[in-house]
Amino acid sequence: MNPPLLALSGFGMRYQPGAAATLADIRFDLARGRCLGVVGESGSGKSTLATALIGLLPPGAEAWGEGQFDRSLIDWHDQRAWRVRRGQRIGFVFQDAAASLHPLRSVQSQLREMLASQSAIAQALEEVGLPADAEFLRRLPQQISGGQRQRLMLALALARQPDLLIADEPTSALDALASAAIRRLLLQLKSERGLALILVSHDLDTVTAVADDLLLLRQGRIVTSGATATVLQGRTEAYVQQLLRCRPRLLDNPRRLGLPATPAPAPIIAAPMARPALLVRQLAVHYRGRRALQVAAMDLASGAVLGVIGASGSGKSTLALALLQLIDSSAEQLIVAGTDPRGLRGSARKHWRGQVQVVFQDPGTALDPMQNVAAAIGEALDLHQLALTPAARRERIGELLTSVHLDAGLATRYPHQLSGGQKQRVAIARALAVRPSLLICDEAISALDVSVQAEVLNLLADLREQQRLTLVFIGHDLAAISFIADQL
Numbered sequence: 001m002n003p004p005l006l007a008l009s010g011f012g013m014r015y016q017p018g019a020a021a022t023l024a025d026i027r028f029d030l031a032r033g034r035c036l037g038v039v040g041e042s043g044s045g046k047s048t049l050a051t052a053l054i055g056l057l058p059p060g061a062e063a064w065g066e067g068q069f070d071r072s073l074i075d076w077h078d079q080r081a082w083r084v085r086r087g088q089r090i091g092f093v094f095q096d097a098a099a100s101l102h103p104l105r106s107v108q109s110q111l112r113e114m115l116a117s118q119s120a121i122a123q124a125l126e127e128v129g130l131p132a133d134a135e136f137l138r139r140l141p142q143q144i145s146g147g148q149r150q151r152l153m154l155a156l157a158l159a160r161q162p163d164l165l166i167a168d169e170p171t172s173a174l175d176a177l178a179s180a181a182i183r184r185l186l187l188q189l190k191s192e193r194g195l196a197l198i199l200v201s202h203d204l205d206t207v208t209a210v211a212d213d214l215l216l217l218r219q220g221r222i223v224t225s226g227a228t229a230t231v232l233q234g235r236t237e238a239y240v241q242q243l244l245r246c247r248p249r250l251l252d253n254p255r256r257l258g259l260p261a262t263p264a265p266a267p268i269i270a271a272p273m274a275r276p277a278l279l280v281r282q283l284a285v286h287y288r289g290r291r292a293l294q295v296a297a298m299d300l301a302s303g304a305v306l307g308v309i310g311a312s313g314s315g316k317s318t319l320a321l322a323l324l325q326l327i328d329s330s331a332e333q334l335i336v337a338g339t340d341p342r343g344l345r346g347s348a349r350k351h352w353r354g355q356v357q358v359v360f361q362d363p364g365t366a367l368d369p370m371q372n373v374a375a376a377i378g379e380a381l382d383l384h385q386l387a388l389t390p391a392a393r394r395e396r397i398g399e400l401l402t403s404v405h406l407d408a409g410l411a412t413r414y415p416h417q418l419s420g421g422q423k424q425r426v427a428i429a430r431a432l433a434v435r436p437s438l439l440i441c442d443e444a445i446s447a448l449d450v451s452v453q454a455e456v457l458n459l460l461a462d463l464r465e466q467q468r469l470t471l472v473f474i475g476h477d478l479a480a481i482s483f484i485a486d487q488l
Contacts, residue, residue, distance in 0.1 A: 005030055005032050005163055007030070008028055011063070011066075012065055025221065027222070028213070032163065032194045035196075036199070036214075036215060039204065039216050039217070039243075041202075042421060055079065057077070088162065089163050090164045093166070097150045108138070111156065114160060115159050120159075128154045145313050147177075151185070154182075162195075171183065171203055172203060177311045186199070202450050204232070242451070246451045249483075276335060277301060278470070306473065319474070323336050338355075356440070358440045359444045360444070363427045364415065374394075374412065377397050377401075386433070406422060424452070432467075438469075439471050439472070441475075
C-alpha cells in the first residue's frame, strides 16, 4: 500500500483561546489515488476541517495535534509554508462555485491567472469535460450552467497539478445529471492522476460512489471511520442508521423521515377551493426573442403537491418566476391560487401576492443579515396588516415559529446565529405569515445536509396536512420529490 500523503493524529482546533474545541481528536491517513469522504450534519465541523487542511484558520484560532504532508511535519500556524502548499500541492473546490468565481471576468480571464498558454487552458478545460472554443472562453460565470461552473472550479483547482484535492460539497446544488458527471470526473482524476481526494459532502450517494474510506463527524468528533462499504452497509452505529433513514427513497417512502420518528400532528381539513389551485394552458416565456419555457398543460388541486424536476437550464426556476408573475410570460389560461393574476391591480394584486409565497434555495441570501428573526417575519405581517398591535404581532411570530418546529426564543437571533436548517425554517415561517394557499419551494433543500433535508421535508408534509397547503416543489432530487409530491 502507498505511504500516506496526508496523515493526521489527534488534530483539534478552537476558534479562540479558552473556547470549546470545534474539532477534537481527528485522525486519518490518506494515500495517493485514494478518496476520503467526510460526512456529517450542519455544524459537525466538515467545512472547518477542510479549510484547516489548507491553512485557512481564522485569526486567533488555535490548532494542535500532529500532521504530516508528504512526510513533512505540518506547522498549523506557519502561513509561509501554507502559501507554498496551497494551489501548488493542495487544490480546493469551494461549495458555491457562483460565489467563488469572479462575476465580471470571463472563463479565459480566470484561467489565465493559473495558466500561461492557450494550449494549457484548452487542455485544462478538456480534462474536466468543458469546451475550449472562443465563444465559451468569452462567457461570464452567470452565462454558464451550474454544472459547468463547478467543472470550471475543478479546472482552476487542478491547474497547477496538485497532489491533493479537497472538494467541499461539489455536487450539493447540482441536478442529478450534472452531479453524476462530477462524480465520474472525480473518479477519473483519482485513477488517472493518482490524485488524493478529500470529498466533503452530505450527499451519501456521491460519497458511496467516489470515496474509498469514510469519516463520519458529529459535533467536531469522529463518530466512526473505515471503509465506505463497511461504515454504510454495516450500520453498526446508531448515528449512521439515523442518517440512512433520513434519506428519502424512490419507492415505498415512510410517512416521516429520520429517527426518532415523531408522529405528525392531526390534520386540519380545510374546505376545498371552488377553483383549482393551479391551472396552466400554453404557458410560454421568451428571453431576447428565444423561447426559454413552454408548458402545454398543468393542473393542481387544492392541497396537492406538484413535483417539478429537470436538469440545469431546463426551465424549473423560470416556471416558478412565471407562476409568481415576476417575469413576463404569455398563456392561453393561467390560474394561480384560484385566480388569474394577470388582470389584477392595486389591493387585489396585493391580496393575491399574499396567497402565493415562495421559499428560495439559499436561506442565507433570502434573509436580511441585518434583521433578526422577529423582524423578518414581522415585516410580512406589517405589510399585509395582519397584526394590529405589538402584542398580537409577538404572539403571531411565536405561533409561526412553533408551527415550523422552532423555539420562540430564537426570535431575537440573527441569520448568522442560526444553522442552515433553522434559517430555512425561518424562511418557511415568513412565507406562512400571510396565510398563503400556494407555496412554491424552489430547490428549498438542495443546499442542506441529509438530516436537515429530512426535517424540512417532514415539516412541509405536516403543513400540507394541517393547513391543506398546496405545494409546487421544485428540485433535482428525484427521491425527495417522490417523498413529498403527489404528481410530477
